[in-house]
Amino acid sequence: MSLSLGNVFNVKRVDRLVAMSVLGSLLMVWLVLTGFDAVTQLLRQLANVGKHGYTLNNAIVYVLVTSPRRAYEMFGNAALIGGLLGLGGLAGTGELTALRAAGMSRLRIAASAVGVVAVLIVGVVILGETLAPWGDQQAQAMQLRMKSGDLGMGTDSGLWARDGNDIINARGTSLKQHDGVGTVQLSDVRVFTFTDDGQLSRFEWAKTAEHNGRQWMLQDVRTTTLDATGTHATHATTLPWKSSLNPQVLAQSVIQPQYLSMRDLRRNMHYLESNGESPGSYAVAFWGRALYSLNVLVLVLCAMPFAFGTLRSGGLGKRMFIGILLALGWYFLQQAMVNFGTVYGLPPLLANLLPATILAILAWVYFRRRA
Numbered sequence: 001m002s003l004s005l006g007n008v009f010n011v012k013r014v015d016r017l018v019a020m021s022v023l024g025s026l027l028m029v030w031l032v033l034t035g036f037d038a039v040t041q042l043l044r045q046l047a048n049v050g051k052h053g054y055t056l057n058n059a060i061v062y063v064l065v066t067s068p069r070r071a072y073e074m075f076g077n078a079a080l081i082g083g084l085l086g087l088g089g090l091a092g093t094g095e096l097t098a099l100r101a102a103g104m105s106r107l108r109i110a111a112s113a114v115g116v117v118a119v120l121i122v123g124v125v126i127l128g129e130t131l132a133p134w135g136d137q138q139a140q141a142m143q144l145r146m147k148s149g150d151l152g153m154g155t156d157s158g159l160w161a162r163d164g165n166d167i168i169n170a171r172g173t174s175l176k177q178h179d180g181v182g183t184v185q186l187s188d189v190r191v192f193t194f195t196d197d198g199q200l201s202r203f204e205w206a207k208t209a210e211h212n213g214r215q216w217m218l219q220d221v222r223t224t225t226l227d228a229t230g231t232h233a234t235h236a237t238t239l240p241w242k243s244s245l246n247p248q249v250l251a252q253s254v255i256q257p258q259y260l261s262m263r264d265l266r267r268n269m270h271y272l273e274s275n276g277e278s279p280g281s282y283a284v285a286f287w288g289r290a291l292y293s294l295n296v297l298v299l300v301l302c303a304m305p306f307a308f309g310t311l312r313s314g315g316l317g318k319r320m321f322i323g324i325l326l327a328l329g330w331y332f333l334q335q336a337m338v339n340f341g342t343v344y345g346l347p348p349l350l351a352n353l354l355p356a357t358i359l360a361i362l363a364w365v366y367f368r369r370r371a
Helices: 002-046 056-092 095-101 106-129 131-147 247-253 262-274 281-290 292-311 316-344 348-369
Strands: 151-154 158-163 166-178 181-194 200-211 216-227 230-241
Touching (some): 002 056, 002 106, 056 095, 056 292, 056 316, 095 106, 106 131, 106 292, 106 348, 166 262, 200 230, 262 281, 281 292, 281 316, 292 316, 292 348
Antiparallel strands (some): 151 158, 158 166, 166 181, 181 200, 200 216, 216 230
C-alpha cells in the first residue's frame, strides 16, 4: 500500500513539475504575443487621430477594449510555443531525461503539458464568449461614430441612424455575400418619420432591408400614417426605400462573424435558416468557436514530439522553428479544409473537425510507436 501511495505522490510531483515549467513559458509567450499585437494595432489607430474628432484617448480605448479578443486569438500560438519552451527547458537541465529513464512514457509527459493548457483554456473560452465580443462591439461603435456622426450601434437595441426627418432602428444586422462582395442585410427594421415640428407622421416596420446596388428595398412592409383624420395602415411585399444610409459604411460597422459570441452566431444562423438561406460564414465561425478548445489541445499535443527531440541532440532552436512551422501548417490546413468545405458543400462541422482529426491520428501513431 505504501508503495502504491508513493507512486501516486511521485506522479503528482511530476505533473506539477511539468505544469509549472509549461505554465511559466506559456504565460510569458502569451503576454509577448498579445502585447506586440496591441502595439501594432495602436500604431494603426494613431493614423486616424485627428480625423472626424478621433482622439488619442479614443485610440487607446479602442486597443484596450479589443485586447480580450487579441488574447483569445493568440492563446493557441502561445500554448504551442510555451509548451515547447517549457519541455525544452526541462530537457536542457536533464530533468526530462531523468523522467524518461524513470520509465515515464512520452505520452504521459505530454499529457501533463496538455493538462495545464486544458485548465487555462476554460478561462480563455469564457473570455472569448464574454469580454471579447463586448469589446469588439464597443470598438465597432467607436469606428462607426468616427465614420458617420448620424449612426450609432447599441449593444441590445441594434443599429440607430438619423436620416433627415427619419429615425431608423434595425434590431439585427448580418453580412451576406453576393458575387463575392459583402453586403449588409438589416432585419426587424423600424422607420419613424417626424414632421418639422417634431410630430410623428409615419411609422414603417419591415422584416428586412437590403441594398441592391442602386437603392434600398424593404421586404414585408407594414406602413402606418398619422394625419388629422386618424391612422391608416397598409401592407406591401416589397417597397423601395429612399434612404441615404451608406451600405459600405454599414458593412464596415457590422461585427465580423469570427468576432461574435457563439450565442450571437447561433441566433444569426437560426434567422437565416428560418428564411431558407444558407448560414454561410456564420456556421463556419460557429463551429470554429465550438471546436476551439479541441483544436488548441490537439495542436499542443502534436507539437510535443519536437521537444522530445532535444533528448538525443541539441538544437532546441531548430526544433522550436519546426514547431512554429507546424503551427503555420496547421493554420493553412484548417483554412484550406474550411474553404474546401464551403466550395463543395461540406458541412461546416465536418470541415472544422477534419484538421483536428488528422493531427490526432498522427499524434496517436507517434506516441504508440514511441511509448
